Amino acid sequence: MKKLMALILSLAMAATLAGCGGSTTEPAESGGDTEQESSGGGWPQSSVTLTVSAGAGGGTDICARMLLEKLGDYGNFVVQNDTDGGGAAGWERVKAGDPETCSELIFYNTGLYVSYVTGLTDINPVEDLIPVVCMPTGASQYICVPKDSPFNTIQDLVDYALENPGELQCGVELGSLSHIYLGLCQQTLGIEWTYVSTGSDNDRITLLMGNNIDVTTINQATAQSYYESGDIKVLVAEQGRSEIASDKMKEVPTLEEAGFENVDVNTELIVWAPAGADDATYAAIFDAFKAAIEDEDVQAKLQEGGSDYYCPYNSWEECYDNSVANLQTITETCQTLGLA
Numbered sequence: 001m002k003k004l005m006a007l008i009l010s011l012a013m014a015a016t017l018a019g020c021g022g023s024t025t026e027p028a029e030s031g032g033d034t035e036q037e038s039s040g041g042g043w044p045q046s047s048v049t050l051t052v053s054a055g056a057g058g059g060t061d062i063c064a065r066m067l068l069e070k071l072g073d074y075g076n077f078v079v080q081n082d083t084d085g086g087g088a089a090g091w092e093r094v095k096a097g098d099p100e101t102c103s104e105l106i107f108y109n110t111g112l113y114v115s116y117v118t119g120l121t122d123i124n125p126v127e128d129l130i131p132v133v134c135m136p137t138g139a140s141q142y143i144c145v146p147k148d149s150p151f152n153t154i155q156d157l158v159d160y161a162l163e164n165p166g167e168l169q170c171g172v173e174l175g176s177l178s179h180i181y182l183g184l185c186q187q188t189l190g191i192e193w194t195y196v197s198t199g200s201d202n203d204r205i206t207l208l209m210g211n212n213i214d215v216t217t218i219n220q221a222t223a224q225s226y227y228e229s230g231d232i233k234v235l236v237a238e239q240g241r242s243e244i245a246s247d248k249m250k251e252v253p254t255l256e257e258a259g260f261e262n263v264d265v266n267t268e269l270i271v272w273a274p275a276g277a278d279d280a281t282y283a284a285i286f287d288a289f290k291a292a293i294e295d296e297d298v299q300a301k302l303q304e305g306g307s308d309y310y311c312p313y314n315s316w317e318e319c320y321d322n323s324v325a326n327l328q329t330i331t332e333t334c335q336t337l338g339l340a
Contacts, residue, residue: 053087070292099276139220161191171213221306
């Protein structure tokens with residue numbers, strides 16, 4: 001009887017321990033490790049929604065979905081495109097998210113800094129939200145015009161604008177990074193043009209091809225595709241020459257080569273988490289995204305599409321410090337352009 005009771009107690013204890021261990025489950029689409037074992041910091045504890053504050057099919061969205069393939073090794077991740085209120089709805093949702101689980105994250109670019117500085121949102125991007133992962137790009141923005149435009153060089157455009165101040169219709173997403181790029185280009189070129197409110201890069205391409213605007217700025221991946229197909233003209237690279245640009249794009253001069261100053265503000269993709277989480281959770285998020293962006297397959301696909309995002313930082317704290325510095329730079333730029 002004693003042996004029988006001991007056996008029953010042993011089985012009951014084993015069942016209890018097995019039940020406790022079941023709280024860490026096999027993540028969906030994972031490589032076989034449990035969520036906590038994969039992340040190294042107890043994250044993620046549940047499914048993670050990656051809110052992309054950009055439209056489906058754009059560069060930001062495509063990059064997020066590429067990373068998703070590798071993030072599946074850590075758990076179940078879902079991309080949700082949310083551009084309501086210029087992205088503000090998603091930012092509010094993540095700001096109000098639970099910092100203990102960090103199951104709501106934002107995937108967007110430095111445009112959030114611009115939205116904050118210009119007053120389009122009151123969410124502070126380094127206090128109300130925490131930038132945990134920063135992924136800069138070496139690719140440039142380009143000044144583009146319609147394929148039948150009379151301008152073949154940036155100097156052609158400048159000469160016309162000097163003789164006809166304000167006549168050129170310049171497409172821009174007001175209060176976005178494109179606004180900053182074009183404002184700085186306008187300064188360095190010493191001209192005036194009239195801003196026309198448009199949407200994303202894809203929207204501006206459509207307006208450009210329909211001759212609804214005279215000039216705009218387009219990211220490298222999008223500009224390269226339409227330039228090589230002959231649908232638009234590309235006049236100049238604003239930031240510099242990218243190593244992964246196509247041979248045809250490498251023939252486009254930089255602003256500096258054309259006799260002007262390069263624009264010194266560039267795009268970074270950033271992952272924001274709710275404020276208030278512990279350091280271990282932020283570190284786990286950083287490690288997961290850094291591993292994903294550095295994956296050889298992801299890099300090959302990005303570069304094939306004309307993008308070269310990478311993560312040169314060693315910790316989430318370095319990313320945070322970088323973000324604080326970038327916010328200051330964008331604040332000063334917006335003040336100079338009268339946008340703050």
